[in-house]
Amino acid sequence: MTQINRRNFIKKSALTASGVLVGSSLIAKGGPALQPSGEKGGAGPIVISTWKHGIEANEAAMQVLLNNGNALDAVETGVKVTEADPENMSVGLGGLPDREGNVTLDASIIDSQGNCGSVAFLEHIVHPISVARLVMEKTPHVMLVGQGALQFALDNGFEKKNLLTAKAKKKWEEWLINNKYEPVPNIENHDTIGLIAMDKNGDMAGACTTSGMGFKMRGRVGDSPIIGAGLFVDNEVGGATATGTGELVMKTVGSFLVVELMRNGYTPQAACKEAVNRIIKGNNNLSNSQVGYIALNKNGETGAYCLQPGFNYAVFKNNINQLFDSESY
Ligand code: ASP
Numbered sequence: 001m002t003q004i005n006r007r008n009f010i011k012k013s014a015l016t017a018s019g020v021l022v023g024s025s026l027i028a029k030g031g032p033a034l035q036p037s038g039e040k041g042g043a044g045p046i047v048i049s050t051w052k053h054g055i056e057a058n059e060a061a062m063q064v065l066l067n068n069g070n071a072l073d074a075v076e077t078g079v080k081v082t083e084a085d086p087e088n089m090s091v092g093l094g095g096l097p098d099r100e101g102n103v104t105l106d107a108s109i110i111d112s113q114g115n116c117g118s119v120a121f122l123e124h125i126v127h128p129i130s131v132a133r134l135v136m137e138k139t140p141h142v143m144l145v146g147q148g149a150l151q152f153a154l155d156n157g158f159e160k161k162n163l164l165t166a167k168a169k170k171k172w173e174e175w176l177i178n179n180k181y182e183p184v185p186n187i188e189n190h191d192t193i194g195l196i197a198m199d200k201n202g203d204m205a206g207a208c209t210t211s212g213m214g215f216k217m218r219g220r221v222g223d224s225p226i227i228g229a230g231l232f233v234d235n236e237v238g239g240a241t242a243t244g245t246g247e248l249v250m251k252t253v254g255s256f257l258v259v260e261l262m263r264n265g266y267t268p269q270a271a272c273k274e275a276v277n278r279i280i281k282g283n284n285n286l287s288n289s290q291v292g293y294i295a296l297n298k299n300g301e302t303g304a305y306c307l308q309p310g311f312n313y314a315v316f317k318n319n320i321n322q323l324f325d326s327e328s329y
Contacts, residue, residue: 044198047074047316048296050243053082053091053193054314055323061197062316071205072111072133074197079107079129079207082193086165090191093126094165095211097172098218099179103163106225107132107209110233116142118225119149124160129209131158132225142227146219163211175215192224194231194241196296204296206233208241222246228256237263238297240272244290244307252278258295268295269303269327276305276329292326305329 045065047058061078065071083092090096097103107128108118117136120143122128131153135144144152154160164172192210208231210224223246224230230246232255233239240258242249249255254275261271272293279291292311294304304313304326311326 043202043300044071044200044204045074045316046198046296046300046302047078047195047314048197048294048302049078049195049314050193050241050292050294050311051191052312052314052323053085053088054195055321056085057081057193057195058314058316058321061195062321065197065199068200070112071197071199071203072109074199075195075205075207076109076129076133078195078197079193079209080127083127083129083209087167089168089171089211089214091193091210092128093161093163094168095163096168096214097164097211098220099175099215100218101164101169101172102218103168103211104216104218105163105209105211106222106230107207108225108227108231109133109136109205109207110227110231110239111136111205112203112233112235114233114235116227118143118227119145119153120221120225121146121219122149122153124150124163125153125158126161126163127158129207131156132207132209143225145221172215192222192230192243194224194243194294196233196239196241196294198296198298198300202298204233204235204239204298206231206239206241210243212246223249223254226250228253230255232256232259234259234263236298238268238295240268240275240293240295243292243311248279248283248286248289248291251282254279254291254293258293262295262297267303268297268301269305271295272303272305273327276307279307280329294326 047061057078061074064074086094105128106120109132117132194208196206208224212222229250240255258271292306306326309328
């Protein structure tokens with residue numbers, strides 16, 4: 001389908017669905033969540049990603065897939081849009097700093113062969129996802145952190161930048177007045193970006209990138225760069241990624257769990273729900289926490305589930321890029 005036809009198709013479809021158009025994308029209105037889960041998807045290209053910022057990331061990722069790019073290039077290209085957005089205060093440039101005023105980034109990437117790369121506690125680099133990819137492709141390791149990750153990035157031609165925008169600095173200065181460590185779920189409503197893509201051949205890859213919890217302790221690392229926690233892809237089964245309180249996701253190895261449940265016959269939706277249930281079982285007080293999972297299986301079915309209302313996710317499938325409210329506990 002040519003680009004023009006594709007856009008016409010999106011426009012036409014959008015008029016008949018319960019939603020509003022943003023650019024060439026459909027945003028679901030309030031009311032009952034529109035769940036794409038259960039639909040038989042067939043082969044790709046399909047892209048799914050976390051939060052509203054996923055709409056733009058999906059557009060970029062889908063463009064790669066429509067140009068016969070592979071899933072790995074698509075996921076990297078997609079999340080780079082979010083990383084480069086200075087208005088987004090939870091990913092890459094413009095991310096909220098730690099309690100000492102430093103923006104520190106976590107990211108991970110997995111290809112369809114099961115190769116993985118990640119970086120954590122990385123400072124001064126706008127695109128940690130690309131550094132994670134280089135760790136995967138150029139080193140015998142999976143993960144580099146802190147100063148070592150930065151040195152590796154600089155040695156490979158990445159530029160050192162100040163990631164603390166005036167807007168994020170102001171938020172940090174306001175936070176310093178009370179200096180209370182109280183993460184509020186959904187407060188930015190556009191946290192980590194996790195994105196899973198399936199290309200035309202049905203091969204899958206995933207990427208996950210974040211500045212982590214705002215005003216975290218210096219050195220704190222969340223789930224996003226931890227393979228199996230914030231992100232997991234098994235090209236035989238499917239992929240999953242997480243957002244929200246990273247500690248809860250890490251303790252339950254959430255994304256790996258979602259994929260393993262799908263391997264055992266759960267739909268993506270049921271698998272995400274069960275992974276949230278595991279968190280609920282082990283914790284009495286989750287009122288200040290949010291966890292959201294999204295998943296895509298080999299049949300092209302998608303699903304999502306979260307702890308509390310407020311999490312949404314974007315699915316680009318069958319030529320429509322749509323935002324959905326996730327079902328919640
Ligand atoms: N999961 C991320 C972390 O814990 C943050 C988020 O998605 O809100 O660092």
